[in-house]
Amino acid sequence: AQKVTQAQTEISVVEKEDVTLDCVYETRDTTYYLFWYKQPPSGELVFLIRRNSFDEQNEISGRYSWNFQKSTSSFNFTITASQVVDSAVYFCALSGSIIQGAQKLVFGQGTRLTINP
Amino acid sequence: KAGVTQTPRYLIKTRGQQVTLSCSPISGHRSVSWYQQTPGQGLQFLFEYFSETQRNKGNFPGRFSGRQFSNSRSEMNVSTLELGDSALYLCASSWTSGRSYNEQFFGPGTRLTVL
Numbered sequence: 001a002q003k004v005t006q007a008q009t010e011i012s013v014v015e016k017e018d019v020t021l022d023c024v025y026e027t028r029d030t031t032y033y034l035f036w037y038k039q040p041p042s043g044e045l046v047f048l049i050r051r052n053s054f055d056e057q058n059e060i061s062g063r064y065s066w067n068f069q070k071s072t073s074s075f076n077f078t079i080t081a082s083q084v085v086d087s088a089v090y091f092c093a094l095s096g097s098i099i100q101g102a103q104k105l106v107f108g109q110g111t112r113l114t115i116n117p
Numbered sequence: 118k119a120g121v122t123q124t125p126r127y128l129i130k131t132r133g134q135q136v137t138l139s140c141s142p143i144s145g146h147r148s149v150s151w152y153q154q155t156p157g158q159g160l161q162f163l164f165e166y167f168s169e170t171q172r173n174k175g176n177f178p179g180r181f182s183g184r185q186f187s188n189s190r191s192e193m194n195v196s197t198l199e200l201g202d203s204a205l206y207l208c209a210s211s212w213t214s215g216r217s218y219n220e221q222f223f224g225p226g227t228r229l230t231v232l
Contacts, residue, residue: 043207043226107159
């Protein structure tokens, strides 16, 4: 079975602080994909990043960075110099091996991030 | 390119009724997936359609069904509504070749309230 755990239910920081959102996953698949999505109050899930299981290279995109470590089954997300607009619920998700092309995401419970001015 | 659209955005029904939600994928996307989001259970996969065929199904009762049309638009239906069906229903589309994973792009959702 596949499982994603986001242990941090809520995080509140002051603007300009750095913040890391944790994600731990479980899967028996040798090939899998990891994702982060952002859900603002409007409700729409906004895609942030995808990572393949065979690519452990960390990635940076502006103020966002992701740390993927297969040894600890973790895929953590860091926001540097946080801004009020970063306030949202963030979801980590996992997709296992593609079976006949079928697409299915298993989500963590989400972390509600509040950036205070 | 227009994003994923879902109609209606809000819906209020009473127990026992049935409801149909609609999703129009991004142009060119042939895969459409549905997810249910509730405060208690979080985001859960309902089913996925590709080329008018259901390819994958989550653990939901048979009251939840769906279909996809030849233009890739999809509908999901919930019959005999229960209070617990109150949720945000999200639709996602992706371009998929069947050989690798492609990002799913989500619509704004339909918020269903069952009274």
